[in-house]
Amino acid sequence: MTSLLQAAVAMRPRFVAALFPPGVRRLSTRCFPLSGLRGLLRLRGPGSASFLHGLVTNDVEQLKDGAMYAHLLNVQGRSLFDVIVYRVPGQGDGSHDLLMECDAAAVDSIHRHLQVYNFRKKVDVRPCPELSVWAFVQKKLELTEKPRPLALFCAPDPRGPVMGSRVVAPTGQDIADILPGVEIGTVLDYIRHRYQHGVPEGVKDLPPGEALPLESNLVYMNGISFSKGCYIGQELTARTHHTGVIRKRLVPLHLSSPLPPEAAGAEVTTASGKSAGKYRAGVDHLGLALIRLVCMKEELHITVGGGAPVRVTPSLPAWWPPPGDGA
CATH class of the missing domain: 2.40.30.110 (Aminomethyltransferase beta-barrel domains)
Known part of the structure; x- marks a missing residue:
């Protein structure tokens, strides 16, 4: 069993506390299994954050626990892939793991893209099929006190509250063991939810090499930093932003x-x-x-x-x- 999977199993009791901390009542929470839609890559090594920092639109070096949304761009400044990046805390062996969630159909393409730039970096990049992604959308929550920060492998969807939370769990895990009584939705339910709220995801919504990041509402979805250092495709994106014309x-x-x-x-x-x-x-x-x-x-x-x-x-x-x- 890999270290990431061992960590996920060890953290299982904390999933419930993370999603529903004291003072939060469980009301109409829907859970969507995304294993067929979304895949994961693992980046491991002391240079993981700095390596990814130069390739994506957001400031990975500022990512602590939790998740961050970003796009990988080509040199013309057009979006290649949309990703959600998770920093994995609590690794006792001192490793610096990042998980990158992406369209399942793009895992191999993103893997090849990263390897092109993975020179002189001690970064191990490989698919992570032993873990799967779930989406949790709270239709209604009542808060009686401030929630605690979310735990390992569980984080608010960085694109905005309308998308709820993301959970990364061992592949094949029965979600009812983590959250007894949760309402399970279908993949189509999840896609309808995204389209209803105008949230694009994956290569169908954001065709590689065609979509422009700012036209795709990357700013609205907290997916870009205009103060970070250089990254591939930055020039056109920054120029468009500063002209203010979309x-x-x-x-x-x-x-x-x-x-x-x-x-x-x-x-x-x-x-x-x-x-x-x-x-x-x-x-x-x-x-x-x-x-x-x-x-x-x-x-x-x-x-x-x-x-x-x-x-x-x-x-x-x-x-x-x-x-x-x-x-």
Whole structure:
């Protein structure tokens, strides 16, 4: 059994205390198994943080216990992969482990990407199939006192409160052993929740080499530092931020009828036929699209394969800061 898995097993009693500390009542908490959607890479070695620091948009060297959201960019400043980074505390052997959560379909690609830059660094990078990710979304919480900090392998989702908490547990672990009586949701439930709140995740929502980080709301999701040192793709991102001009954003949609998977990348048009953006992905009557902000209040449609136009209604998520408060 690996040291990470041993630590997770040893910490099992603390999961419950971490998610529901004294003074917090358990009310309508839903748990989503993400083992089929999300994978993990482990970075181990004294240079892990500094190595990753130069490759991602956020300040990994400032990460203590908990989690941090970030993107890996290409040299043109476009997003390659979205990741959540966890620092693993309490390693008695003095190691400096980081866990990187990513789209399960991108684990091998990210592994290769990291290895390209892993020279002169004593960093061991490898997939971590012995651990799996769970998402916990609290529909309602009542607090009677300030919660304690979350424990090892359990942290608030760094993208924002609307996404609840992330838990990393041993693969195959029955979550009912950790949280008896928790309501188990499906993968589709989780995807609907994300799309309803306009939170992109993975290569379908953020096509590698196409998506721009600021148009993908990286600032709103706490995924970028503008005060850290240089990293790959920084120049364009910093220039866009400092000009303060972002004309398109990835926003949630309500669809008049579901669209097929092949609709990904389809043009979103106004009633007059003018291009208003591009559809990314969706499920049922929910989806995401990159929309020109000036077109947000117009009547918009998507037409796929000569079929009838599907009306799409974009919206601005309630969790976004007021206009003028962020890039």
